[in-house]
Amino acid sequence: MGGWTEGYVGGIDYIRAVYRDWSPALLCFALTLRGWRPPEVLRRGSFTMAEPGCGHGLTSALLAGAHPAARFEAMDFNPSHIAGVRRLADDAGLANATFLEESFADHARREGPMLDAVALHGVWSWVSAENRAILLDTLRRRLAPGGVVFVSYNALPGTLAYMPLRRLLVERCAEGGGPLPDRIARAVEFASRMAAQGGGWFGATDGVVERIEQLRHKSPNYIAHEYLNSDWTAFYHADVAREMAAAKLEFAGAAVPMEQLHDLTLSPAQQALAAEASDPAQGETLRDVMTNRSFRRDLFVKGGERLGPAERRALLGETRFALLTAADDLPEVASTPVGRLPFPPALYQPLGEALAEGPQSLDALLGRPALAAQGEDAVLRALVLLTSLSLAAPVMPEEGFAERKASAERFNAVVLERHRFGDTPGQLASPLLGAGVPVSRIEALFLLAARLGEDPPAFAWHHLSADGITIGRDGERCEGDEASRAELARRHAAFTQRRLPLLKGLGVA
Ligand SMILES: C[S@@+](CC[C@H](N)C(=O)[O-])C[C@H]1O[C@@H](n2cnc3c(N)ncnc32)[C@H](O)[C@@H]1O
The missing domain is CATH 3.40.50.150 (Vaccinia Virus protein VP39)
Known part of the structure; x- marks a missing residue:
């Protein structure tokens, strides 16, 4: 370059x-x-x-x-x-x-x-x-x-712990020849072998060995852009x-x-x-x-303007939220970047049920006796947690929805088409959220097949097998077209029952 x-x-x-x-x-x-x-x-x-x-x-x-x-x-x-x-x-x-x-x-x-x-x-x-x-x-x-x-x-100070890792990767990637992805793989492997010896910085610094292990599963593209720039401050x-x-x-x-x-x-x-x-x-x-x-x-x-407490409360009260998962998939304990947080059923069950009916404002949620009983602070806090963990999201105002929907549909049609060939942005535009909704390649192929009036499992298998992708079930590989299509049919039935209603609600299907 x-x-x-x-x-x-x-x-x-x-x-x-x-x-x-x-x-x-x-x-x-x-x-x-x-x-x-x-x-x-x-x-x-x-x-x-x-x-x-x-x-x-x-x-x-x-x-x-x-x-x-x-x-x-x-x-x-x-x-x-x-x-x-x-x-x-x-x-x-x-x-x-x-x-x-x-x-x-x-x-x-x-x-x-x-x-x-x-x-x-x-x-x-x-x-x-x-x-x-x-x-x-x-x-x-x-x-x-x-x-x-x-x-x-x-x-x-948290990044201080990883400075030697960055140095190690830069130095090792400069060693030997060959394409950069190969040099990155060798550098990660080397760091991993050093970590396996323990002691020194590896023994003294929490999280380092885990981070090196995680790097083994990251793409060279990520590692290059995260660790290999001359400037890294x-x-x-x-x-x-x-x-x-x-x-x-x-x-x-x-x-x-x-x-x-x-x-x-x-x-x-x-x-x-x-x-x-x-x-x-x-x-x-x-x-x-x-x-x-x-x-x-x-x-x-x-030049941000401060809100008074009453106006802040009013704006929060009218903010609407949508669920990004099926209500009965909400966890009772969530693993978060700050540890495991309990999601008490007395709060999260009625909250999940209410949001499963469609987007609701904080005020509307507090109008429900089971949630009012939990108190406003607890309900708002639950919405903050669900939103931060991508289990829920705030939604855009109703005004402008029709225009957003028409535009998002055009965009999503093109994105779905790309999943035929694995060129996968991996998210569809939701006119409700004004943001993306992640979909897997298989889900995208099911949605594309439905648009085209094709049989979804057969359509998905046609494209996946063309890319040499295999399908597994319970850790076992499905051998042959028939078994793979049967597994995709089973997944399509589950998709239709659980994911599709959610995707429809978010305006992406
Ligand atoms: C880590 S990527 C982040 C990309 C994107 N913002 C995202 O979050 O997905 C940083 C990007 O900045 C671009 N970049 C770095 N230095 C730049 C410069 N001086 N001028 C323009 N782009 C630059 C790189 O090409 C790279 O695509």
């Missing part, structure tokens, strides 16, 4: 993923929860959003499909990322999204509309200080008053907040709603210690020290 990568890893594309973290309804919920007035344009779906360093651009493309009244500007200097997403945008007729093959510096020279929201995912820790300065300058000039920025980064939150302040941006809160619930991770004494900091950025950094945070997803606002 030539010099255009500016130290960023070249010759290997990023993973093809869609992220939900900056979908508009979720941004609005996270802001409201922390007492900020969400931008009206985001609530209504008529915003302008940018994603610098968009990778394959699938999140911006999906959001453009789900929000026809919004405009999207996404860019990345990797031409193969942009070529792929332009093809998707052309096929789906996305007239509201522009995908630019530009560096941050090229882009900064361009004039453009004021932005209501900017997503910087997987960028801040992985680019140079010069490039961060360019991005900050773009935010300073182009973010509209009231606008919101989503930014993720490797955080201190972890930040204390307070330092990010200081940099953002230069662009008139103020920390608004954690983008993942449950990360705003400090009592999940800190004892009362620890919370009191954090509260001793007069500067909120220091307080946040103290919490990171006490929880040893290694990754952050933050929201910053420019």
Whole structure:
């Protein structure tokens, strides 16, 4: 690769993923929860959003499909990322999204509309200080008053534990020849052999051996983009907040709603210690020290307006939520990034049953005696947890639904077609959520077959077998066409009974 990568890893594309973290309804919920007035344009779906360093651009493309009244500007200097997403945008007729093959510096020279929201995912820790300065300058000039920025980064002190791993991978990947994916595989294998010896840093640092083990199951594309850039900087939150302040941006809160619930991770004494900091950025950094945070997803606002308690309550009360799983699949104990959390049936059962009837506002939920008996704080907290764990999601206002549905259907038709050949963005655009809904390739092939009037199991098997994919049942491989089709027929029956009603409710089937 030539010099255009500016130290960023070249010759290997990023993973093809869609992220939900900056979908508009979720941004609005996270802001409201922390007492900020969400931008009206985001609530209504008529915003302008940018994603610098968009990778394959699938999140911006999906959001453009789900929000026809919004405009999207996404860019990345990797031409193969942009070529792929332009093809998707052309096929789906996305007239509201522009995908630019530009560096941050090229882009900064361009004039453009004021932005209501900017997503910087997987960028801040992985680019140079010069490039961060360019991005900050773009935010300073182009973010509209009231606008919101989503930014993720490797955080201190938690990332300190992984610095030797990054060093090890960089050094080992530089050894020997061959294609980068092979060198990455050898480097991970080497780290794993060292870890097996125990002792030293491996023995002294919690989580390191597990992380190396996890790397064995990650794609080389992920590992390259996470660990192999020349620039790899972890930040204390307070330092990010200081940099953002230069662009008139103020920390608004954690983008993942449950990360705003400090009592999940800190004892009362620890919370009191954090509260001793007069500067909120220091307080946040103290919490990171006490929880040893290694990754952050933050929201910053420019000229954000504070809500009074009554208005915050009113906005939360009218926020509607939809379930992303069957009600009887809600767990009684959920494994979360902060440990195992109980989901008491007295609260979650009536909540699940209510949401299974369709989207409900917090106020409507509290109108039900079984939930009113649990109290407002408990119900709101449950919604925060369900939302953060992708078991539920806030939904867009009813206004504009018909337009969103027509646009999402066009987008989804193209996405489903791509699953024939395994070119799988893996998510469909929901006009209800204004965000993505994950579907497996088999589910997508079932949905595509139904649209085309084909027999779903036979259609799915035709495409899967063409790619050399085999089907398993109870850990055993199904041998031959007949057994594979029979297994797919069984899965299709289960899909029709349990998943399809949910997907229909979310407007993606
Ligand atoms: C880790 S990926 C994140 C992609 C996307 N935001 C996502 O979350 O899926 C970072 C992306 O930033 C792009 N990038 C890095 N430095 C850049 C620069 N100076 N100008 C434009 N794009 C850049 C890379 O090509 C890569 O696709």
